[in-house]
Amino acid sequence: MGYTIGLAQSAYPQNDDVLAQARGFAMRAKEAGCDLVVFPENFMWPRKLVTEEVKRLAEPLDGPFVQGMASVMREAGMWAVFTINERREDGGLPYNTAVAMDGDGLVAGSYRKCHLYDALGVRESDRLSAGERLPEPVRTPFCTIGLQVCYDLRFPEPARAAALDGCDLLVYPSAWHTGRCKADQWETLLRARAIENELFVAGVCRSGKGFVGRSLVADPMGRIVVQGGPANKPEGLDALVVCSINSDLVRSTRANMSILDHRRPQLYSA
Numbered sequence: 001m002g003y004t005i006g007l008a009q010s011a012y013p014q015n016d017d018v019l020a021q022a023r024g025f026a027m028r029a030k031e032a033g034c035d036l037v038v039f040p041e042n043f044m045w046p047r048k049l050v051t052e053e054v055k056r057l058a059e060p061l062d063g064p065f066v067q068g069m070a071s072v073m074r075e076a077g078m079w080a081v082f083t084i085n086e087r088r089e090d091g092g093l094p095y096n097t098a099v100a101m102d103g104d105g106l107v108a109g110s111y112r113k114c115h116l117y118d119a120l121g122v123r124e125s126d127r128l129s130a131g132e133r134l135p136e137p138v139r140t141p142f143c144t145i146g147l148q149v150c151y152d153l154r155f156p157e158p159a160r161a162a163a164l165d166g167c168d169l170l171v172y173p174s175a176w177h178t179g180r181c182k183a184d185q186w187e188t189l190l191r192a193r194a195i196e197n198e199l200f201v202a203g204v205c206r207s208g209k210g211f212v213g214r215s216l217v218a219d220p221m222g223r224i225v226v227q228g229g230p231a232n233k234p235e236g237l238d239a240l241v242v243c244s245i246n247s248d249l250v251r252s253t254r255a256n257m258s259i260l261d262h263r264r265p266q267l268y269s270a
Helices: 018-031 051-056 064-076 150-154 156-164 182-197 248-256
Strands: 002-009 036-038 079-086 095-101 107-112 144-147 169-174 200-205 216-218 224-227 239-246
Touching: 002 018, 002 200, 002 216, 018 036, 018 064, 018 239, 064 079, 064 095, 079 107, 079 169, 095 144, 107 144, 144 156, 150 169, 150 182, 156 182, 169 182, 182 200, 182 216, 182 224, 200 239, 216 239, 224 239, 239 248
Parallel strands: 002 036, 036 079, 144 169, 169 200
Antiparallel strands: 002 239, 079 095, 095 107, 200 216, 216 224
């Protein structure tokens, strides 16, 4: 049993038309036979936004942007994961929310990013609110998805929780910035989350100046099945990275080395 995913390693659209960009990637993914297309973090943003714009452009989960994506995914007839600035009803800073949508354009699940990137001179918490709950598994006809977002990758606990909840694919929409060792850490952490949980991990990063690109899929043994180019190279700009996944590899890997069964959680609580 298997399925195919497409990682839309996209830059900010030159004309600010994100929905047109989404449709372009979705149609390419459809032609490639994908069951799921994953877009990077901050995908709703038409360009790099200042704090005031992040809040002003926020929308609810049933707002125009999500409805526009629903129309795109109905046309493509496939599942999608993308991120939005989710408006808070109390008027506070918006959430950075990952949305899973089915091929009928229905929201099948969502997750508000829990870990905000306050490091190396960046303060994500100045423009966004942190979520307070780990995500529920998103069950599709072809796999069970665990939603994460970018900086969450540096924390092993949410990935383990997703694996224990039955997920066999983790997706990380990301805007992973360049910097010292950042590209190596991106690759290493994605592979580590795959190895320690014995599942598939897909990380899709923005392309363009300031981002690492290098979107990839790692299998349950930590092997890179497919990887896109660097964000600042022609082969990494607005690239669709396509990967065929063999679901049976999750079951066989866990049968050969039952890491999840060998846990001793009574020792970890402290």
